[in-house]
Amino acid sequence: MAGPVRFLSPQEHAVLEAACERCIPATDAHPGARALGVADYIDGLLGAFLVDPPRIWAGGPFSGRHGGEPGFDTYLRLSSLEELAWRTRIEGSQGIPERERLGPVKGWQQEYRDGIAALGADYCDCDGEEQDRRLDALPGFKALCYEHACEGAYGAPEYGGNRGGAGWRAIGFPGDVAPRGYTDAEVSERP
Amino acid sequence: MSDCDAAIVGSGPAGATAAHVLTEAGWSVIVLEKGRNHLLDLEPPFGPLGAVSNDELKLTRRHFLGPDPWLEPRTYRRSASDGDRLETGDVNNLPSTVGGGGSHADGKLPRFREEDFRILSHQGAVEGAELVDWPFGYDEVEACYAEAERVVGVAGEAGANPFASWRADPFPMPPGPDMYCARLTSEAATRLGYHPYRAPTGVNSVEYDGRPACNNCGFCAYYGCPIEAKGDPVAPLRHALRTGRCELRPESVVTDVLVDGTGRRARGVRYLDRELDLHEISARHVILAGGAFETPRLLLRNGLGNPDVVGRFLSFHFQTFVLGIFDHRLHGHRGRAVTHLMDDPIVGDGDVAAAARDAGLPFLRGGIVEHGAASGPVMEALHSPAGPMHSRLMVDSPLRDCMAAFTMQGEDLPVATNRVDLDPQVRDVYGMPAGRVTYAPHRHEVACAEHWAPRLELVMREAGAQRTFWATSPALPGTRGDLPGFRAPMSRHIIGTARMGDDPRTSVFDRWQRLHGIDNVMCADSSVFPTSTGYGPTLTIVALAIRASRALAGLDPLRSNRARP
Numbered sequence: 116m117a118g119p120v121r122f123l124s125p126q127e128h129a130v131l132e133a134a135c136e137r138c139i140p141a142t143d144a145h146p147g148a149r150a151l152g153v154a155d156y157i158d159g160l161l162g163a164f165l166v167d168p169p170r171i172w173a174g175g176p177f178s179g180r181h182g183g184e185p186g187f188d189t190y191l192r193l194s195s196l197e198e199l200a201w202r203t204r205i206e207g208s209q210g211i212p213e214r215e216r217l218g219p220v221k222g223w224q225q226e227y228r229d230g231i232a233a234l235g236a237d238y239c240d241c242d243g244e245e246q247d248r249r250l251d252a253l254p255g256f257k258a259l260c261y262e263h264a265c266e267g268a269y270g271a272p273e274y275g276g277n278r279g280g281a282g283w284r285a286i287g288f289p290g291d292v293a294p295r296g297y298t299d300a301e302v303s304e305r306p
Numbered sequence: 307m308s309d310c311d312a313a314i315v316g317s318g319p320a321g322a323t324a325a326h327v328l329t330e331a332g333w334s335v336i337v338l339e340k341g342r343n344h345l346l347d348l349e350p351p352f353g354p355l356g357a358v359s360n361d362e363l364k365l366t367r368r369h370f371l372g373p374d375p376w377l378e379p380r381t382y383r384r385s386a387s388d389g390d391r392l393e394t395g396d397v398n399n400l401p402s403t404v405g406g407g408g409s410h411a412d413g414k415l416p417r418f419r420e421e422d423f424r425i426l427s428h429q430g431a432v433e434g435a436e437l438v439d440w441p442f443g444y445d446e447v448e449a450c451y452a453e454a455e456r457v458v459g460v461a462g463e464a465g466a467n468p469f470a471s472w473r474a475d476p477f478p479m480p481p482g483p484d485m486y487c488a489r490l491t492s493e494a495a496t497r498l499g500y501h502p503y504r505a506p507t508g509v510n511s512v513e514y515d516g517r518p519a520c521n522n523c524g525f526c527a528y529y530g531c532p533i534e535a536k537g538d539p540v541a542p543l544r545h546a547l548r549t550g551r552c553e554l555r556p557e558s559v560v561t562d563v564l565v566d567g568t569g570r571r572a573r574g575v576r577y578l579d580r581e582l583d584l585h586e587i588s589a590r591h592v593i594l595a596g597g598a599f600e601t602p603r604l605l606l607r608n609g610l611g612n613p614d615v616v617g618r619f620l621s622f623h624f625q626t627f628v629l630g631i632f633d634h635r636l637h638g639h640r641g642r643a644v645t646h647l648m649d650d651p652i653v654g655d656g657d658v659a660a661a662a663r664d665a666g667l668p669f670l671r672g673g674i675v676e677h678g679a680a681s682g683p684v685m686e687a688l689h690s691p692a693g694p695m696h697s698r699l700m701v702d703s704p705l706r707d708c709m710a711a712f713t714m715q716g717e718d719l720p721v722a723t724n725r726v727d728l729d730p731q732v733r734d735v736y737g738m739p740a741g742r743v744t745y746a747p748h749r750h751e752v753a754c755a756e757h758w759a760p761r762l763e764l765v766m767r768e769a770g771a772q773r774t775f776w777a778t779s780p781a782l783p784g785t786r787g788d789l790p791g792f793r794a795p796m797s798r799h800i801i802g803t804a805r806m807g808d809d810p811r812t813s814v815f816d817r818w819q820r821l822h823g824i825d826n827v828m829c830a831d832s833s834v835f836p837t838s839t840g841y842g843p844t845l846t847i848v849a850l851a852i853r854a855s856r857a858l859a860g861l862d863p864l865r866s867n868r869a870r871p
Contacts, residue, residue, distance in 0.1 A: 175359030176532035265687035291360030296521025
């Protein structure tokens with residue numbers, strides 16, 4: 116379930132949470148990014164290698180939500196090459212030759228550190244309009260943040276977001292349902 | 307004394323089928339798979355590993371089934387005028403894992419039709435494309451199709467498709483349940499005079515071959531099956547392993563086919579293991595089954611095969627997506643991703659003939675139309691805007707739960723300049739040149755999309771959609787979807803890059819899928835298809851792999867259970 120803050124400082128986490136809330140705002144019918152734990156999801160991704168096995172691929176075959184033994188919480192091992200790829204993506208190439216085969220890579224950790232810093236230490240205290248203005252001034256960071264916010268809002272809760280499956284509930288999506296699945300009538304008939 | 311009778315490069319539908327047929331015939335085989343094994347235990351009784359799951363992040367966002375586009379980038383350009391490349395990374399990647407493309411497919415497994423095997427004779431030539439007849443006909447393959455349906459386990463309904471070619475046997479299983487949204491769209495299509503039918507699908511509708519019936523979990527296309535209700539390619543792979551004559555080595559990247567001093571015989575393969583150490587295997591035969599992207603890449607790297615043809619005639623399917631937004635929920639997340647097909651755009655009608663004349667083309671052949679639904683909520687969210695609209699759209703779900711989708715897999719004409727070659731700069735993590743795709747559709751494909759999209763929108767409206775729109779893959783320049791990172795085709799159907807034929811001057815493999823000039827190298831995958839047809843390639847890959855592997859092992863050709871009607 117939603118893990119503790121790992122990579123970002125509490126201040127950075129708070130700014131990220133506020134920025135994500137602008138991307139996925141709360142409405143009467145839909146919890147916002149804050150309530151969904153989207154920043155925890157992103158923090159979990161940035162700190163994926165602080166645990167072993169890394170939090171990249173949740174296990175299987177079932178979550179236990181609809182029968183079967185819960186397996187999603189047990190993360191799967193990466194091969195050494197897969198670890199190279201994911202560390203490069205997350206930590207950046209940092210001048211390490213084997214990570215620079217396709218050129219230098221600025222990792223997500225640095226992207227978030229820089230993006231959060233650029234939003235300003237007072238970001239949480241700004242009104243919504245000002246928060247949007249600052250986020251829109253960083254289109255690359257906003258796009259990255261939104262992509263991960265969508266994953267965090269509607270991915271499996273074991274990755275740290277979508278707290279308690281609230282993202283799925285809000286949109287009428289049952290999430291993973293194996294091994295129960297659906298009956299033939301549930302597949303074929305109008306709900 | 308060789309290490310094995312056959313070294314098989316790739317463990318997808320092609321390689322798994324070859325392994326199954328050859329081990330049953332008493333051969334020893336070593337299957338080398340460059341990807342990881344998440345499919346089945348490699349020790350008896352070869353049970354499931356339990357790694358695949360209903361997990362949208364793992365399967366669609368985090369490259370679980372491979373290839374990781376940073377480790378194994380591909381490059382893409384539309385034509386040489388784009389420079390060396392337009393994109394680097396994921397270019398129509400099929401999974402690279404034990405089970406290959408079979409592991410992610412939702413298993414729609416139609417047969418081709420008789421005319422597909424003699425397309426040039428049937429339709430005539432078209433300027434700018436190299437249409438050819440296949441070196442054999444449907445009648446010669448019918449029994450192999452039946453065997454493929456038995457091995458994989460295909461659920462379907464004989465006679466449901468009025469355009470289907472003859473078949474000697476019933477399907478091994480009855481069809482599974484119809485999706486609600488496909489009922490709406492297929493009933494509407496019938497009312498408008500089209501001919502939808504329940505899709506032949508390699509998903510168990512009842513227990514079959516020791517694997518359970520599908521539980522309709524809905525995580526089908528792009529997902530491996532957590533309960534093994536999908537037969538391809540776990541069924542042939544497990545059968546091969548159980549003979550005790552098949553060894554499967556994952557994370558084994560074949561770098562070279564080794565050829566003896568005469569240049570006329572292969573003696574084995576060289577590969578890198580997971581520690582990046584090089585090994586050699588000696589084999590009496592080498593079977594290429596890496597798919598129509600990796601097979602020509604290997605041949606080009608090794609300088610094997612007719613250099614004027616290898617890599618050329620790359621075909622995908624030119625996909626037209628017609629999307630309908632309904633005023634109520636369709637629960638497309640329940641059941642298999644597609645449950646109905648229709649062949650009408652392939653068969654054509656008077657309207658199509660007139661449209662072809664207007665376009666200055668001798669014919670228009672579209673492709674099979676899949677009746678299905680939209681995909682998961684992360685994908686939906688990524689297609690929704692950030693900000694105040696986000697949460698409202700996600701709750702109302704016009705782009706997922708209220709959406710039905712047609713995908714037309716348009717026949718993609720073979721064009722010599724559409725090809726796989728080796729990128730001059732970009733290398734993969736193994737130090738080998740990345741494969742590069744140069745591809746632009748023939749104007750025939752574009753004309754088909756423009757003809758059929760509005761007609762399919764009418765079907766959507768007849769089914770009750772309030773709003774409809776359409777798009778293609780690859781996106782036409784200047785249209786919706788023509789965005790950096792999304793310009794390469796996305797069909798996951800890759801075909802034709804080392805075509806077979808009787809004339810070594812114009813083909814790479816012969817009619818038994820043996821390499822011209824080195825006859826102990828066989829290709830089991832869709833590289834050998836001379837044309838793409840408008841149907842998904844997998845069942846034909848399996849059928850042809852059965853046919854060619856049986857011939858290789860000296861077995862009699864399979865005969866149909868009854869004569870052609």
